[in-house]
Amino acid sequence: MSENNVLRIAIIGIGNMGKKYSKKIEDGKVQRMILTAVCETCEIGKSWARGNLNEDVRIFSNSDELFLHKELFDAVLVTTPHKSHPRLTIQAFEHGKHVFCEKPAGVSLIDAKKMEAAAEMSGKKYAMMYHNRTYPVIRKLKELLQENTIGTINRMILENSNYYRTNYYHKSAGWRSSWTGEGGGVLINQGQHILNYWEWLFGSPQAVFANIPFGKYNNFEVDDEATIFMEYPNKVTGLFILTTGEIQREERLCIIGSKGKISMYGNKIVIVKNVMDSLEYGRTATVISRNDMNTTRETIECDAPEEAYDKMLNNFCEAVLDGVDLISTGKDGCKTLEITNAAYMSAWLNQKITLPIDEIVYEKLLKEHIEQEKFD
Numbered sequence: 001m002s003e004n005n006v007l008r009i010a011i012i013g014i015g016n017m018g019k020k021y022s023k024k025i026e027d028g029k030v031q032r033m034i035l036t037a038v039c040e041t042c043e044i045g046k047s048w049a050r051g052n053l054n055e056d057v058r059i060f061s062n063s064d065e066l067f068l069h070k071e072l073f074d075a076v077l078v079t080t081p082h083k084s085h086p087r088l089t090i091q092a093f094e095h096g097k098h099v100f101c102e103k104p105a106g107v108s109l110i111d112a113k114k115m116e117a118a119a120e121m122s123g124k125k126y127a128m129m130y131h132n133r134t135y136p137v138i139r140k141l142k143e144l145l146q147e148n149t150i151g152t153i154n155r156m157i158l159e160n161s162n163y164y165r166t167n168y169y170h171k172s173a174g175w176r177s178s179w180t181g182e183g184g185g186v187l188i189n190q191g192q193h194i195l196n197y198w199e200w201l202f203g204s205p206q207a208v209f210a211n212i213p214f215g216k217y218n219n220f221e222v223d224d225e226a227t228i229f230m231e232y233p234n235k236v237t238g239l240f241i242l243t244t245g246e247i248q249r250e251e252r253l254c255i256i257g258s259k260g261k262i263s264m265y266g267n268k269i270v271i272v273k274n275v276m277d278s279l280e281y282g283r284t285a286t287v288i289s290r291n292d293m294n295t296t297r298e299t300i301e302c303d304a305p306e307e308a309y310d311k312m313l314n315n316f317c318e319a320v321l322d323g324v325d326l327i328s329t330g331k332d333g334c335k336t337l338e339i340t341n342a343a344y345m346s347a348w349l350n351q352k353i354t355l356p357i358d359e360i361v362y363e364k365l366l367k368e369h370i371e372q373e374k375f376d
Helices: 016-026 043-052 063-067 082-094 109-122 136-146 191-202 278-284 308-322 330-349 359-372
Strands: 007-012 033-039 058-060 075-078 098-101 126-128 153-160 207-211 225-231 237-243 251-257 260-265 268-274 295-301
Touching: 007 016, 007 063, 007 308, 016 033, 016 043, 016 308, 033 063, 033 308, 043 058, 058 063, 063 082, 075 082, 082 098, 082 109, 098 308, 098 330, 109 126, 109 330, 109 359, 126 308, 126 330, 136 191, 136 251, 136 260, 136 268, 153 191, 191 237, 191 330, 207 330, 225 330, 330 359
Parallel strands: 007 033, 007 075, 033 058, 075 098, 098 126, 153 237
Antiparallel strands: 153 251, 207 225, 225 237, 251 260, 260 268, 268 295
């Protein structure tokens, strides 16, 4: 560990997110963390680092070169394209470094499990960048569910069109929006954040059936929209709808329980509570419908998310230096990725997929889609 109770970090990948994180660290947004090295294969990224970062920050051209100087840092922040996450994360653990990895944990569950195993063997901290868990509205939802506010959960439905993306975005990097480069589309990219907080709130489903109209809004073979039906124990069901193809912004989550309903609209939560449990009412009522059921209504306005990345980086620093719990871990990355892989398998095979999935079968199917992929 560094002297003076400070975490020295190296960033691998100076793209959009690598630049963002490096400036936050150098601007003092992360207490007790200093940037000592960056690693970037592209000359454009290295040129940016030379012109924008402290002159004391060492710049390396590849990860092998970086780890030859591992005495310079205690942890790495991996911000490279998805498919390189497993190799770089495992390499860091093998050199005894803590790891904070951007989502996702690779593109297949096989690789994600290898990353998790490497972390356990090393004994080092392993964090994943699921910053939605810091959002006040998501944390409030978690609190309400833990308090059993609406009784037994019966059904959940989520719809999200926040992440509208243009063709310009999809063409902004050669690895984007393809099986070959990214390992998928919206589910493996933006959808990781939404699926992660879904899993955090409700746990992993027993089975999924996905309808994915690949390339609905764009001329590519991956997903820009997905509808996933999820099955949970005790006949609990969930519906998850995500799209990057709609201009109109929609973000809502409705949770229906035996004692009421919680609805999230952006940063607002509306709670409608029944005066008695609905199942009990259904058994004992002497009318044919809800005529005698009274309800109460409460609206909670949550603060807008602020400095979510700062909170995640500070939490990582505190986890390494002080032993506090990580907000999200590599294990969380595995859970999120398994739901994603299950959804792709379901759409490819047009059948319900039970969890845990057969990761060998998924790897084979993904390879087939990579080999068959055509580009415009």
